[in-house]
Amino acid sequence: MSADLSDLGRFSDPSLLILASLAGGAKHGYAMIEDIARMSGARLGPGTLYGALARLERRGLIEPLPAEERRRPYRLTGLGAAALREQLQGLRDFAATGLQRLAAI
Amino acid sequence: MRNISHYLLRLYPTAWRDRYADEFAALLDDCPPSPALIFDVLLGGLDARLRCSALTGKVLDMAARLRSTAIAVFCAYIAFVVAGIGYQKMSEYEDFTAAGEVHPLIGLAHNLIAVVAGVALLAVLAGGLPLAFAALRDALAQRRHDVLALFTVPVAAFAALVAYGFAALQIANQGNAQSGTATTAGKHLFLSLVAILVLGAIASSAAVSLAIARSQIGERLYRFALIPVVVTALAMAVMFAADLAWGLGLRASEPALFAGDGGIAGTSTAASWLVQTLIMGIAAAVALYAVVRMLPARRVTARLA
Numbered sequence: 001m002s003a004d005l006s007d008l009g010r011f012s013d014p015s016l017l018i019l020a021s022l023a024g025g026a027k028h029g030y031a032m033i034e035d036i037a038r039m040s041g042a043r044l045g046p047g048t049l050y051g052a053l054a055r056l057e058r059r060g061l062i063e064p065l066p067a068e069e070r071r072r073p074y075r076l077t078g079l080g081a082a083a084l085r086e087q088l089q090g091l092r093d094f095a096a097t098g099l100q101r102l103a104a105i
Numbered sequence: 106m107r108n109i110s111h112y113l114l115r116l117y118p119t120a121w122r123d124r125y126a127d128e129f130a131a132l133l134d135d136c137p138p139s140p141a142l143i144f145d146v147l148l149g150g151l152d153a154r155l156r157c158s159a160l161t162g163k164v165l166d167m168a169a170r171l172r173s174t175a176i177a178v179f180c181a182y183i184a185f186v187v188a189g190i191g192y193q194k195m196s197e198y199e200d201f202t203a204a205g206e207v208h209p210l211i212g213l214a215h216n217l218i219a220v221v222a223g224v225a226l227l228a229v230l231a232g233g234l235p236l237a238f239a240a241l242r243d244a245l246a247q248r249r250h251d252v253l254a255l256f257t258v259p260v261a262a263f264a265a266l267v268a269y270g271f272a273a274l275q276i277a278n279q280g281n282a283q284s285g286t287a288t289t290a291g292k293h294l295f296l297s298l299v300a301i302l303v304l305g306a307i308a309s310s311a312a313v314s315l316a317i318a319r320s321q322i323g324e325r326l327y328r329f330a331l332i333p334v335v336v337t338a339l340a341m342a343v344m345f346a347a348d349l350a351w352g353l354g355l356r357a358s359e360p361a362l363f364a365g366d367g368g369i370a371g372t373s374t375a376a377s378w379l380v381q382t383l384i385m386g387i388a389a390a391v392a393l394y395a396v397v398r399m400l401p402a403r404r405v406t407a408r409l410a
Contacts, residue, residue: 028128029132030131030132045141046149047146047148048148069131072128
C-alpha cells in the first residue's frame with residue numbers, strides 16, 4: 001500500500017480533495033462533490049470522482065462502508081489520514097516559503 | 106439523468122461495473138445533466154477501460170485480454186486503411202509514379218507499402234475471419250438478434266458506399282461532359298464519398314468489434330489470431346515508416362511536386378500527405394501499444410500454466 005499521491009497522475013489533485021473531504025467524516029459520492037465544491041470551489045465530475053475513489057480504495061487510503069440504499073459512503077483509513085497529513089504539511093511548507101518570499105518584495 | 110445513466114454505465118468495463126455500478130448510477134441520478142458531465146464520464150470510462158485491473162484488482166482472463174488486443178488492432182487497421190486509400194489515390198497520379206521511377210527512395214517506399222499492405226490484409230483475414238465466423242455462429246445458435254443486427258452494419262455501409270459512388274460518378278460524368286473539365290460539384294461529390302467511406306468504416310469496425318466482444322468465443326481462436334494480430338501491428342509500423350520516407354523523399358527530390366496541388370481532390374500535396382501520415386502514425390502506435398500491453402500478461406500466464 002502506498003501513501004504517496006504523486007504517482008496518481010491527473011487524479012492526484014482530486015485524490016487530495018477527496019481525502020480532505022473525508023477527513024471531515026464519511027460521505028457518499030454526491031456529498032463529497034458538494035463538500036469539495038464548498039471547500040475548494042472545484043466541482044468534480046462523477047467520472048473524475050470515481051476514477052480517484054477507485055485508486056484511493058485500491059491503495060487502502062479510503063474504505064467503503066455498507067451502502068445506504070444505493071449510495072455507498074466512504075471513510076478515511078489510518079493510512080489515508082497519514083497520507084493527507086503528509087501532503088498538507090508539504091503544502092503548508094510550500095505556502096510558507098512562497099509567502100516569505102513575497103513579503104521580501 | 107436516469108434515462109442516460111444506464112447508457113453511460115455501459116462505457117465502463119464489466120469488472121468495474123460489478124464493483125461500482127449501483128453507487129455510480131445513484132450519483133449520476135443525483136447530478137444535473139450537462140455536456141461537461143457527460144464528457145467527464147466519457148473520460149472516466151476510457152480511463153477505467155485502460156486501467157481496469159489496476160482499479161478493480163481483478164486480472165482479466167487471457168481470452169478477454171486477447172480479445173481486447175485483437176479488437177484494438179482491428180480498429181487501428183481500419184483507420185490505417187482509410188488513410189492508406191488516401192495515399193493510394195494520391196500516389197497513383199502520373200507525376201508521382203514518374204518520381205518513383207526516377208528516385209529510388211520514393212519508388213522503394215511506394216513498393217514496400219504495396220507489398221506490406223498485402224501482407225497486412227492477409228493477416229487481418231487470417232486472424233479476423235475465424236473470429237467473425239465464430240461470433241456469427243454463436244449469434245445464430247443463441248438467437249442473439251442484437252449481435253446479428255451488428256453484422257448487417259458493414260453490409261449496409263458497403264451497399265450505401267457503392268450506391269452513392271455509382272450515383273456520384275454518373276452526376277460527375279454528366280458535369281464533366283458539359284463543362285469539359287472536372288467541376289467543383291464533382292469535387293464536392295468526391296469529398297462526400299470520402300466522408301461516407303470514413304463514416305462507414307467507423308460504423309462497420311465498431312459494429313464488428315461490438316459483435317465479437319458480445320459473443321462467446323473460445324480462447325483457442327483468440328490464441329490462433331495472436332500471430333496475425335502481431336503481424337498486422339508490425340506491418341502498420343513498417344508502412345507508416347515507408348509512407349514517412351515516401352513523403353520526405355518527395356519533399357527533398359521533387360520540391361515543386363511536393364508543394365503542388367496533387368493531394369486529395371486537388372488539395373495541397375503536403376497537407377494531404379501530412380494528414381494521411383498522422384492517421385497512419387496514430388493507428389500504428391495504437392496497434393503496437395495494444396500488442397505490447399498484452400505481452401507481459403501473456404508471459405505471466407505462460408509461467409503459471
